[in-house]
Amino acid sequence: MARRYFQTPEFKALHREWTQKLKDSGFRELEVIGRDGRDTGLLNGMAVGDLQRGLYEPETERYFALCRAHVHRIERRLRAASSRPEVAAKLVTVLAVWSLHSEGLRPPAIRSHTGVPRNRVKAIVAREEELMRRAEDRADAAEEKDLVDD
Numbered sequence: 605m606a607r608r609y610f611q612t613p614e615f616k617a618l619h620r621e622w623t624q625k626l627k628d629s630g631f632r633e634l635e636v637i638g639r640d641g642r643d644t645g646l647l648n649g650m651a652v653g654d655l656q657r658g659l660y661e662p663e664t665e666r667y668f669a670l671c672r673a674h675v676h677r678i679e680r681r682l683r684a685a686s687s688r689p690e691v692a693a694k695l696v697t698v699l700a701v702w703s704l705h706s707e708g709l710r711p712p713a714i715r716s717h718t719g720v721p722r723n724r725v726k727a728i729v730a731r732e733e734e735l736m737r738r739a740e741d742r743a744d745a746a747e748e749k750d751l752v753d754d
Contacts, residue, residue, distance in 0.1 A: 620647055620664065620697065630731060640678070644655060668706060668707075668708060670736055670740060671702070671706035672706045672707075672734065673735040674702065674706070674732065674739070675699070675702060675703055675706055677735075677736075678695065678699045678702055678732070679699065681695055682695040682696065682699060697718070697720060697728070698717050698718070698728050699718055701714055701718060701725050701728045701729065702729070702732050703716070705727055705729050705732075711725040711726050711729070
């Protein structure tokens with residue numbers, strides 16, 4: 605199999621040389637690169653999803669706050685399903701995917717962290733997003749009812 609240029613000894617030597625020059629100049633890499641040379645989707649000095657979420661807009665922050673709260677609903681569903689191993693196994697995957705989504709990771713990064721295929725990640729996120737929105741709507745309706753009853 606033919607080597608790609610970035611796999612050649614010449615490239616690796618050049619890469620080491622420039623990496624050392626950057627290090628000597630005080631340069632600090634922003635992106636975290638894994639040991640296998642792949643981009644991890646993470647940034648140095650940031651929480652998992654800080655910059656992947658885009659700008660800190662109130663609606664965006666509200667969305668991710670709701671996502672993090674929904675993690676607890678999934679955990680409750682997992683505890684309730686403890687007597688049904690096949691359901692619990694699926695919920696463990698859902699919890700792993702949603703936890704990373706709630707921190708701002710996108711499907712390709714979630715796939716690389718969990719090994720769950722990207723289409724399955726998207727399906728889990730879509731389904732859980734709908735469940736989260738329904739739960740939020742129910743909570744809003746209950747709050748409005750309480751205000752009216754007062």
